Amino acid sequence: MALNLNGCVEMIHGGGGRASAELIRELFAQAFDNEWLNQGNDQAQFTLPAGQVVMATDSHVIAPLFFPGGDIGSLSVHGTLNDVAMSGAKPCYLAASFILEEGFPLADLKRIVDSMAKASREAGVPIVTGDTKVVERGKGDGVFITTTGVGVVPEGLYLSGDQARPGDKILISGSIGDHGVTILSLREGLGFEADIGSDSQNLALLVAAMLEAVPSIRCLRDPTRGGLGNTLNELAQQSGVGMQLEEAAIPVREPVRAACEFLGLDPLYVANEGKLIAICPAEHAEQLLAVMRAHPLGQQAAIIGTVQEDAQQFVQMRTQFGGQRMVDWLNGEQLPRIC
């Protein structure tokens, strides 16, 4: 028997019987192929190095499923690896669970699964266990993927969103808004995505290089949904501090800036999938910047602001024209289903 890749997902693929086993064997197990998945049990067993263990989970519901720079498969690997890495951890293992809609083309599913497998192999983090469910036509939307990652924090490190201190410097690893603008433009048929593309990428190696050089980093976070503006507000609130940003220092690529202007979007609130915010003591900021710029994933890195004392935990920004504005929490929603 063989899975017919010209066919579609059927309810029977979620029934736990012969058809489920076939889908798992011929599609998932073949693409992800590793000793832990091949244990063939309902769970994976592995060893972890000593240290604090980190776990992160993310459901991915992005629409459309395929986009310049990636697809839901690669995104679902990068997204969770990055959440693990932001603790300073080395990601070690991934779990993946699929909710498929009846009628979804199996060829598209294979393309997505192959893309996940590639992203996982490039990161050196195997997908060791998983699950598949099928829902009726009209009760899902093609495919949703939930990934969960575990990793281990090297001895002696503790990074957390509550560690920012007045005087600390705020860095970003590269240009903002690429992912969100790509998805919106593609969805609306605007054509901007031809010059942009999602920045979806695995940040774990950049994080490792940064921490090796500057172990005093206070916290890391990737500004995904809600963008840079909202993520900085999260960090300010968690640490009980204010922030002062310099708009001129925040890297925004020209086509992203143009698209945001056309669309009436503020790039500060547009999602990123391959950038990180780092906060570190001022005396190490230049060194950290140099390390980031020397890394392929941080070439456009910049110091974009300073943490300051502020009982009201305001994030403020000096604009390019020299004015001062508030960078508030995102109140509305710029873009649904961006990841």
Place this chain on the structure above:
Amino acid sequence: MALNLNGCVEMIHGGGGRASAELIRELFAQAFDNEWLNQGNDQAQFTLPAGQVVMATDSHVIAPLFFPGGDIGSLSVHGTLNDVAMSGAKPCYLAASFILEEGFPLADLKRIVDSMAKASREAGVPIVTGDTKVVERGKGDGVFITTTGVGVVPEGLYLSGDQARPGDKILISGSIGDHGVTILSLREGLGFEADIGSDSQNLALLVAAMLEAVPSIRCLRDPTRGGLGNTLNELAQQSGVGMQLEEAAIPVREPVRAACEFLGLDPLYVANEGKLIAICPAEHAEQLLAVMRAHPLGQQAAIIGTVQEDAQQFVQMRTQFGGQRMVDWLNGEQLPRIC
């Protein structure tokens, strides 16, 4: 600001901004409340005891969301805890990720989340990290929940589906078919569920008691989707053995038997959510049975068959009338969206 529990899930709750933060704080964080979740980061950090680490993940798409004996919330906790426990591991931490449909009543979501919190507290396994996404009306079905669990296997144990050996005895921890019949009856408005109810429960303590008394157990597996019949075929194939079952020994509650007859279902293929299959060397089977029966979750436990040499890996059964039948892989699907 407060979340309006008379309201519904809106797209903005998935936007990563203020409304998302409110939903997380006032609904999820309040119900799950624990030191790891309260770290407030995009990942949780914790320590694990030494030993083999186990990870399992499951997406839950059951319809209807509420049923006699549980709901999608408690099921999503039990289901994943049980997958972890079947390796012999003690479950330690859970992650939970939600895909919500726009328009889903927040009061129902709160009921589900409270039920998860209760199941997690009763099991002593905290939900330490999570995610929430929202999809448009008609692109989901109320709520889907993906849970991922990690646990640790005590030193010296190795259980796996490939460890069954000819001569071993096959045990079941209690009556089969309760969960699947409850859901189908409820869905079809047949009324059988009034006398039945799902068997959804956390099996981890039963597993611990079994392994303490009989560490020679070869493998454990919970017969969920596909039921006892399909799960035994999985184990037979994985171990490269055959199996001989005794129909008379397999516990089926009377109302389940009656409902199955009425519905034309074979209880062997009906899903369970609180039962386990154990395979152990024949010389320890009686002792294992006694331990299981002495435990509240195994009072109806029974020895239901024997592993035998069989190159064709057939699962066969002596019927109550003395005949012999094949218990094949489940070919069709008895019940969609059963978990």
